[in-house]
Each structure stands twice: as C-alpha cells, then as structure tokens.
Amino acid sequence: MNEVTIPYSAKKQKNMALLFLLIGIAGLAIGYYIFFIEPRVYLIGRVVSIFLILLGFGGFLKLILAPKKATDAAIAFSKLGIQGNTTPVAKAAGLIEWSDIAEYQIDDRYIHIALKNPEKYAERMKSFFVRDTFMKGQKGALAISIAEVDATEGEIARYVxxxxxxSFQQKGWS
Known part of the structure; x- marks a missing residue:
C-alpha cells in the first residue's frame, strides 16, 4: 500500500458547526445577563461573553458557509510519513517523516506525535504565531485532529x- 488518504466528513463538520452555534448562544445568554440583568459584573465577564459570541457564531458561519470539501485530504499516510491538515500547526509542519517520530499516541480526538527534532519542522512554519505555538505552547509536539474525519481511532492506529x-522494514530496522 503506497498511500491512504482520509477525507473530511461533511456530517462531522455539521455537528461541529452546531456545537459552535451552541457556544454562540451561550455567549449571548451570558452577555444578556451581564449587560442587562446584573451590570455589576467585572470587565472579565463582559470580555468572556463577547469572546464566546464571536467564537461561536464565527465558527458556525465558517463551517456552514465554507466547509472543507469531502474530497480534501484531512490526513494522509504514505511510506514517507504522515501529513495532517486538520490543525494549523500540523498543516504548517507538512509531511512528518516516520523516522522523525519519537513516539505517538492516538485517542478519540487526536494523533499526538512527539518529534525527535522539532526544530526541523519549526523551520518550515512561515507564521510566527504557528511556530511559537508549536515550540512554546506544544513544546515541539504535534496534535493532528481526527474529530473531523469518519475514520475510527482503530483504523487510524492500524494505518500508523x-x-x-x-518504513522501518525498508530501512532494515526491526
């Protein structure tokens, strides 16, 4: 098998859009309470309510108006490595070679990858914020989301x- 590509799931994107809509509605409810019923709430409460409104409705509109196509590759496995397009950091890192993976863990939401040489992948990242998140926030580890695909945790684990x-057999390693 040369390559396996896992596409985005339209159904899971719609479910995520509904989740964002609920977050936006919760932000509206909190905002209404803070601004009209109990105005003595601190500034942080107002900021949080506005953040939830923007995040919720922004995410909802993005996923409803411009969802990822079912033909777009969310995750691709090949003999060379793995490439994830589901998170900004994984997308910016590009193809992760199998030999650069120190360890990996798969749960129901993410493929967590610890890299042997994270600086190699940080150099590929053009955006300062993405690179800074990768090196400082995630400490040189990658997380590829599997929440937007139809493949199960077991299928992903089998492909990895x-x-x-x-890859290791081709290089003569056992």
Missing amino acids: YQFINE
Whole structure:
C-alpha cells in the first residue's frame, strides 16, 4: 500500500458547526445577563461573553458557509510519513517523516506525535504565531485532529502502525 488518504466528513463538520452555534448562544445568554440583568459584573465577564459570541457564531458561519470539501485530504499516510491538515500547526509542519517520530499516541480526538527534532519542522512554519505555538505552547509536539474525519481511532492506529512498520522494514530496522 503506497498511500491512504482520509477525507473530511461533511456530517462531522455539521455537528461541529452546531456545537459552535451552541457556544454562540451561550455567549449571548451570558452577555444578556451581564449587560442587562446584573451590570455589576467585572470587565472579565463582559470580555468572556463577547469572546464566546464571536467564537461561536464565527465558527458556525465558517463551517456552514465554507466547509472543507469531502474530497480534501484531512490526513494522509504514505511510506514517507504522515501529513495532517486538520490543525494549523500540523498543516504548517507538512509531511512528518516516520523516522522523525519519537513516539505517538492516538485517542478519540487526536494523533499526538512527539518529534525527535522539532526544530526541523519549526523551520518550515512561515507564521510566527504557528511556530511559537508549536515550540512554546506544544513544546515541539504535534496534535493532528481526527474529530473531523469518519475514520475510527482503530483504523487510524492500524494505518500508523502499518506504515511506520513498512518504513522501518525498508530501512532494515526491526
């Protein structure tokens, strides 16, 4: 097997859009309470309510008006490595070579990847904020979201295991 591409799921994107809508509605409810019913609330409460409104409705509109296409590759596995397009940091890192992976862990939401040489991937990242998040916030580790794809945790684990083993066998490692 040369390559496996996992596309985005339209159904999961709609579910995420509804979640963002609920966050926006909660922000509106909190904002209404803070601004009209109990105006003695501190500034931080007002800022949080406005943030929730913007995040919720912004995320909702983005996912409803311009969702990722079902033909777009969310995650791609190949003999060379893994490439994730589901998070800004993983997308900016590009292809993660199997030999650069120190360890990985897969849960129901993410593929967590610890890298042997994170500086190599930080150099590829053009945006200062993405690079800073990668190096300081995530301490040189990557997280590829699997929340937007239809593949199960078990399928993802099988692909990672299969391709990482093929890569090591080609190099003569066991």
